[in-house]
Amino acid sequence: xxxxxxxxxxxxxxxxxxxxxxxxxxxxxxxxxxxxxxxxxxxxxxxxxxxxxxxxxxxxxxxxxxxxxxxxxxxxxxxxxxxxxxxxxxxxxxxxxxxxxxxxxxxxxxxxxxxxxxxxxxxxx
Amino acid sequence: xxxxxxxxxxxxxxxxxxxxxxxxxxxxxxxxxxxxxxxxxxxxxxxxxxxxxxxxxxxxxxxxxxxxxxxxxxxxxxxxxxxxxxxxxxxxxxxxxxxxxxxxxxxxxxxxxxxxxxxxxxxxxxxxxxxxxxxxxxxxxxxxxxxxxxxxxxxxxxxxxxxxxxxxxxxxxxxxxxxxxxxxxxxxxx
Numbered sequence: 001x002x003x004x005x006x007x008x009x010x011x012x013x014x015x016x017x018x019x020x021x022x023x024x025x026x027x028x029x030x031x032x033x034x035x036x037x038x039x040x041x042x043x044x045x046x047x048x049x050x051x052x053x054x055x056x057x058x059x060x061x062x063x064x065x066x067x068x069x070x071x072x073x074x075x076x077x078x079x080x081x082x083x084x085x086x087x088x089x090x091x092x093x094x095x096x097x098x099x100x101x102x103x104x105x106x107x108x109x110x111x112x113x114x115x116x117x118x119x120x121x122x123x124x125x
Numbered sequence: 126x127x128x129x130x131x132x133x134x135x136x137x138x139x140x141x142x143x144x145x146x147x148x149x150x151x152x153x154x155x156x157x158x159x160x161x162x163x164x165x166x167x168x169x170x171x172x173x174x175x176x177x178x179x180x181x182x183x184x185x186x187x188x189x190x191x192x193x194x195x196x197x198x199x200x201x202x203x204x205x206x207x208x209x210x211x212x213x214x215x216x217x218x219x220x221x222x223x224x225x226x227x228x229x230x231x232x233x234x235x236x237x238x239x240x241x242x243x244x245x246x247x248x249x250x251x252x253x254x255x256x257x258x259x260x261x262x263x264x265x266x267x268x269x270x271x272x273x274x275x276x277x278x279x280x281x282x283x284x285x286x287x288x289x290x291x292x293x294x295x296x297x298x299x300x301x302x303x304x305x306x307x308x309x310x311x312x313x314x315x
Contacts, residue, residue, distance in 0.1 A: 119293050
């Protein structure tokens with residue numbers, strides 16, 4: 001699969017950009033993260049590096065299904081619903097890859113909540 | 126005398142814990158000899174082996190059926206009545222163990238049965254407008270989202286995605302459809 005590790009361009013982010021970061025892990029919102037900050041514009045003699053384009057992917061497609069696990073060889077009575085997601089993502093070269101993952105219902109609800117928060121922040125920036 | 130050694134109490138409680146770690150939570154290195162020497166050193170191996178198998182079998186049956194407390198009591202009572210079954214002391218220890226560990230064991234069973242990657246974490250950042258003295262281009266705000274994905278027992282991999290505001294709202298719309306489906310499922314009687 002070989003997705004590159006994401007290297008956060010923290011110094012790049014500091015240059016004249018406002019940002020707000022939160023971390024959620026395993027369904028529990030952990031440390032509050034850093035507050036929004038606006039830093040003074042810096043004059044640069046070189047064009048700003050767009051480090052993001054080498055390490056981030058564009059979402060091409062988002063498919064989902066809601067499933068119910070009923071039984072398995074290790075547990076006859078599973079009985080839990082789950083959300084299965086299939087993402088199609090394009091890297092900087094345009095190559096498209098598929099990524100699949102599953103979430104329990106509480107995990108999905110946290111996922112949804114995070115996206116609502118992102119939408120609220122991106123609207124104000 | 127050896128049978129008396131195998132009564133309930135602390136050793137059985139610890140044994141069940143170790144069995145759960147081995148059977149459900151994937152903790153390595155828990156061998157029969159380790160358990161016997163640590164918890165029941167006075168019991169000969171040829172007696173300990175069937176006892177261990179019996180306890181493991183009972184624990185697996187309870188977990189597999191995801192027994193509620195009524196089912197548990199009925200099951201354990203039946204075990205005390207059968208030939209070569211368990212004592213009522215042992216039943217009490219098993220009952221107490223299941224009540225306090227049920228949620229965690231069930232979570233492990235759910236994780237084990239998921240063969241796709243699970244979502245282990247999510248972090249995000251919004252980059253705002255910026256300008257440069259040398260470029261008239263103004264970047265529109267983007268959200269950068271990092272998903273931490275991983276299969277059961279394997280290391281995480283990270284997927285980094287970039288969204289503009291339009292895309293974020295498209296995803297939100299899709300997620301609201303998912304939520305609607307979940308509500309429909311939950312409200313259906315089964």
